[in-house]
Amino acid sequence: MHHHTLMRLRSYSTPVLLSLALLALTVLAVGLGDKALGRAMAELLIRVTLVVGLWIFVGNSGVISFGHAGYMCIGAYMSAWLTLKPTMKALLLPGLPDWLAQAQWPVFPAAIAGGLLAAVVGLISGAAILRLSGIAASIATFAFLAIVNTVYSNWEDVTGATSSVVGLPRYVDAWVALAWAVAAIAVASLYANSGSGLALRATREDEVAAQSSGVNMYRHRLLSLVISTFFTGVAGALLGHYIGVLNPDSFYLGLTFIALAMLVVGGIGSLTGAVVGVVVLSAAIEALVRMEQGIEVGQTHLSIPNGAQEIVIGVAMIVILILRPSGLTKGREWALSGRLFQKRGQAKRA
Amino acid sequence: MTSLSQLFFDAASLGGIYALAALGIALIFGVMNLVNFAHGEYITFCVFALIVPSTDAAAHLFLGKAPAIVLVPVMLMIGGGLAVLSEALIFRRLRNATPVTMMIASFALGFVLQYALLAAYGGRPKAVSLWPGLNTPVELLGASVPLLQLLVIGVTVAILVILFLLLRHTRLGLEMRAAAENFTMARMLGVKANRVITGAFAISGALAAAVALILVTQTGVADVRMGGPVMLVAFIATVIGGMGSLPGAVAAGFLLGAASVMLQAFLPLDARPFRDAFLYSLVIGCLLLRPQGLFASASAKPRV
Secondary structure, three states: OOHHHHHHHHHHHHHHHHHHHHHHHHHHHHHHOOHHHHHHHHHHHHHHHHHHHHHHHHHHHOOOOOOHHHHHHHHHHHHHHHHOOHHHHHHHOOOOOHHHHHOOOOHHHHHHHHHHHHHHHHHHHHHHHOOOOHHHHHHHHHHHHHHHHHHHHHOHHHHOOOOOEEOOOOOOOHHHHHHHHHHHHHHHHHHHOOHHHHHHHHHHHOHHHHHHOOOOHHHHHHHHHHHHHHHHHHHHHHHHHHHOEEOHHHHOHHHHHHHHHHHHHHOOOOHHHHHHHHHHHHHHHHHHHHHHHOEEEOOEEEOOOOOHHHHHHHHHHHHHHHHOOOOOOOOOEEOOOOOOEEOOOOOOOO | OOOHHHHHHHHHHHHHHHHHHHHHHHHHHHHHOOOOOOHHHHHHHHHHOOEOOOOOOOOOEOHHHOOHHHHHHHHHHHHHHHHHHHHHHOHHHHOOOOHHHHHHHHHHHHHHHHHHHHHHHOOOOEEOOOOHHHHOEEEEOOEEEEHHHHHHHHHHHHHHHHHHHHHHHOHHHHHHHHHHHOHHHHHHOOOOHHHHHHHHHHHHHHHHHHHHHHHHHHHOEEOOOOHHHHHHHHHHHHHHOOOOOHHHHHHHHHHHHHHHHHHHHHOOHHHHHHHHHHHHHHHHHHHHHOOOOOOOOHHHOOOO
């Protein structure tokens, strides 16, 4: 077989392996664990959708985005507007336009609509923001996040402002989340191996060299942002229908931090890194939360103090960053081959 | 009521706070390309150093009881010490990492500091009365201005002058300016990296402490989340000012303060809750017009 065909087949084995691994984890958690473990697994898979969505833009372009929690917020509220009962909306959100106030869509098209709205906003905001380069673009995404948060926290009769929107149908379990996570991984891999994805990764390694080879950086960045924000918006819709309650502040700095942390800890340079980061940090968070609640050892009730979870996660992240600055996977992909790890797309070192 | 001179004092004192915080961020960015997200938590940490650790609703002053002449230097040392410590423990080990990795590490450090404060002091905001006398209004140029506002403006100007003298007329200042211009070249010419970076962190931390003292006197509240919003604005100011440009950071800090006060005064009443959305839209617009910053230094232009 031709070498290139072989390489291409090998890179397409990555999403298959990642999906199978997530499927195995889900079967284990839902089949063997208690109800709480099943819920935790659903949350993990929603985070996979989010972080893989984030990776489609950040991993390929190398531009850090702080704005993705904002796109997530947009997707979550869109899905809520479409699925809440009209009587509820008349009461809680009197300012909605008529067609939204009357709408009562099934949950699946509502999630798609959430993703599409996020993608449209991604297209418009990206058209402006992505004209900037490097750190200025990152700051502009930060400003975007602050704008979304300010608007959603104050637009009383459309978003309910800081009093939460309640009563969302809670349909998201581990299987629904798994389906979306697998879809996100498949699209991420397709994009990363497409012509646009390769061109974008070339600009990540060297902006000037790529542009002088005829790569239109702006167009590829914008395309990847639109795909990325679609899945981010869907992840927002999923999170809303998983918790059942929406509040603009749950889509702000805390979420931004944890999503970026997962990406960086796993390794920003590879899709495998995005998934590994989510699984490792989610497992650590779940373990610590359970330790905070306490475990019974014989007669005694052992627990760690509240707040210890965040501190331990933060310290662990710093340690990982110091020991492995390019993440646990070091930017390598998990692919079928004699060796499990194939050296490719190593993160750029300054 | 909102006369022109009143607006001026409001803008200058708010801008002063932003300028001091932006300066703290720009100093560190200049010498090691680190966008220090923990800066907001340095500010919060200094505020809480004033009171006794407990989760009670009422705050008991701890350091805050000391007379100003003792309190101010001690606070500046606490802020500087915290920043130097975080450099020695964390950022020194990340010098060869990408700026993104360093940024995430500083984000993580801020996270840890915030939750450590939360564990020690509880989540509820506490009332703190530090120097309550400073909030008495005085009549000046037809405006009724709290004494503190005048003091903030005065202190900001004083700090800027001191810093300017330090950077222009001491060896450390010279080395810092050289490092901000071109760090690799400065090191080749004999500038000691550790000395310059530690110095920058010490000054940055001390600036955070100054901001903390001003904030707590002005608001009368100690809250674990109070550093974040200031840091966010300051961080944006450093970018608008042109990353690494110290005068740019100061100017942009004042500019943002002024823009914020103007929007508050002149926006229609219905739109006022959305003030920050307008402010950040202005920021994006500003970046689009001048991506390298309003006051970019010559060396900030990307070189091929």
